[in-house]
Amino acid sequence: MTGTVTTGTDTRTAARVVDAVKVYGSGDTEVRALDGVSVDFTAGRFTVIMGPSGSGKSTLMHCAAGLDTLTSGSAFIGDTDLSGLDDHRLTLLRRRHLGFVFQAFNLLPTLTVAENITLPMDLAGERPDSRWLDALIDTVGLRDRLHHRPSELSGGQQQRVAVVRAFAGRPQVVFADEPTGNLDSRSGEEVLRLLAGTVRRTDRTVVMVTHDPVAAAHADEVVFLADGRLVDRMEAPTAERVLDRLKAFDGTRHKEREVSP
């Protein structure tokens, strides 16, 4: 195993999980966060994971991205089965083939914007493709901030730096967990447009967890989880349709409660 990721020629699946089960704790405190989820994340698309609080969204994203391990089932990046990789190879795979954006911007305060952007590549011993990087930096309008420290930037600007950092190494997949959670709606909108625009312009793949139907409307597709299971998928989502679908979960849950003794 070299940690090299290959993608099948017949499918364009950037990442997938098969029969994914994740159990936290044991005995009385056992929580089945994922209860047999199989889902493909198509390459070149922006997919959002939604569902009620506690439905397993972050767990699914973390296990699909090799940040956490499944109790049973498999997670693949391209054709690479993550369960076959030891910690070292998993770390290399994440550095070389994946990008991450989290709710907390996670920039290193002592490094400049430019140094933060290339840090994952520096750690992986890879040289940045300067044309690719220049184009990304211009898209986000950060050229005049490259030598600033993160503390000199607004929250929205810091998250845009985190987005550039995530895409800098031309990753196979960028995973984003509530990337707009700490931002006002205008800055959040800019970050979402940036994610969606980069997917469309550069044929990248993004998988994002969000609570927000307006954020989900930027995606090509939404997958819905409820109680650790995949319960629906929606192409070309709009905020209204996503909201209606989420309300339907609430309705189902209330009905279940009414009929159960």
Ligand SMILES: Nc1ncnc2c1ncn2[C@@H]1O[C@H](COP(=O)(O)OP(=O)(O)OP(=O)(O)O)[C@@H](O)[C@H]1O
């Ligand atoms: N480290 C952990 N130890 C124990 N239980 C956990 C752990 N992480 C998550 N859980 C539980 O697993 C279930 C799924 O959690 P997860 O964070 O994946 O859901 P979520 O849909 O992302 O929730 P939210 O929308 O509230 O962030 C929840 O019941 C949660 O309490």
